[in-house]
Amino acid sequence: xxxxxxxxxxxxxxxxxxxxxxxxxxxxxxxxxxxxxxxxxxxxxxxxxxxxxxxxxxxxxxxxxxxxxxxxxxxxxxxxxxxxxxxxxxxxxxxxxxxxxxxxxxxxxxxxxxxxxxxxxxxxxxxxxxxxxxxxxxxxxxxxxxxxxxxxxxxxxxxxxxxxxxxxxxxxxxxxxxxxxxxxxxxx
DNA sequence: TTCCCGATTTACT
DNA sequence: GTAAATCGGGAAA
Numbered sequence: 268x269x270x271x272x273x274x275x276x277x278x279x280x281x282x283x284x285x286x287x288x289x290x291x292x293x294x295x296x297x298x299x300x301x302x303x304x305x306x307x308x309x310x311x312x313x314x315x316x317x318x319x320x321x322x323x324x325x326x327x328x329x330x331x332x333x334x335x336x337x338x339x340x341x342x343x344x345x346x347x348x349x350x351x352x353x354x355x356x357x358x359x360x361x362x363x364x365x366x367x368x369x370x371x372x373x374x375x376x377x378x379x380x381x382x383x384x385x386x387x388x389x390x391x392x393x394x395x396x397x398x399x400x401x402x403x404x405x406x407x408x409x410x411x412x413x414x415x416x417x418x419x420x421x422x423x424x425x426x427x428x429x430x431x432x433x434x435x436x437x438x439x440x441x442x443x444x445x446x447x448x449x450x451x452x453x454x455x
Numbered sequence: 456t457t458c459c460c461g462a463t464t465t466a467c468t
Numbered sequence: 469g470t471a472a473a474t475c476g477g478g479a480a481a
Contacts, residue, residue: 309462318462320477329477346463347475353462366462397463438462 270421275337275414280356280363284310285452287354287421289428292370294419296404299378303370303393303403304426307453309436311353313363318442321362332411333362340419342400342410349397352405354414354421368437369394369453372402379403428454 270290275283285308293302311319313333320330320343332341333355341353341364353364370393372379379402383392393402400406409419433449440446 311462320462325478327478343462344476346461346473348473349463351462368462395463436462441461 268423269415270423272338272415275354275356276358280310280312280365281450283354283356284308284365284450285431285433287365287367288431288452288454289426291373291422291424291426292367292403292419293374293422294403294405294409295417299375299404301375301378301403302373303379303399304373305367305369305421306371307367307369307394307451309366309368309452310450311364311366312450313357313361316442316448317445318436318439319362319364324362326362330362333364334360335411337363338414340405340409340412340414342405342407344407345397350400350406351396352400352403352409366396367399368396368451370399370403430454 287305287308290305291302292305313319313321314324316322321333329343336359337356339355341355342350345351353366356363376388382404383402393399414420432453434451435447436451
């Protein structure tokens with residue numbers, strides 16, 4: 268079952284990040300269906316969070332998507348060459364998001380392998396936010412698109428997760444005291 | 456318009 | 469462990 272809009276706006280962002288673990292991310296791009304179990308996420312909590320693009324209520328051409336009502340995709344380019352995929356959460360004008368950092372491939376594995384320019388499947392083929400997007404075929408074209416639509420969406424397929432771990436977020440040393448917040452969720 | 460740097464990955468040493 | 473790849477966003481000039 269596709270996650271309803273309420274999933275993205277009726278619970279706090281940390282719970283959303285945690286609850287996304289074990290859900291299944293789908294993309295249908297140019298009639299190519301791929302999916303994977305979400306295994307790693309990070310919460311970015313808006314204007315107070317120094318690691319968040321919308322910190323200090325910064326609203327620009329890039330970050331304006333985070334200010335939309337939850338349930339849309341926020342995709343941006345990092346280091347000039349990687350697409351990072353986020354789920355926008357909360358009501359309009361509360362600019363929170365959850366970064367999807369890793370998946371375990373499920374459907375369309377041969378397409379995922381091809382997009383990753385590899386010859387075979389291996390455990391970490393979609394571990395890391397940039398390579399996750401590459402494997403799923405996510406580009407800026409998906410920016411601001413609905414997560415309840417036909418191109419990109421998330422389902423609850425009742426997959427059981429043994430234990431969810433929690434840690435500091437990756438790659439945000441500049442965020443001072445917020446760099447230490449345990450807002451990353453993952454399975455082993 | 457200039458300048459700095461990033462929610463990363465990969466290939467080396 | 470270190471460095472290169474690569475470029476748009478955002479702040480400052």
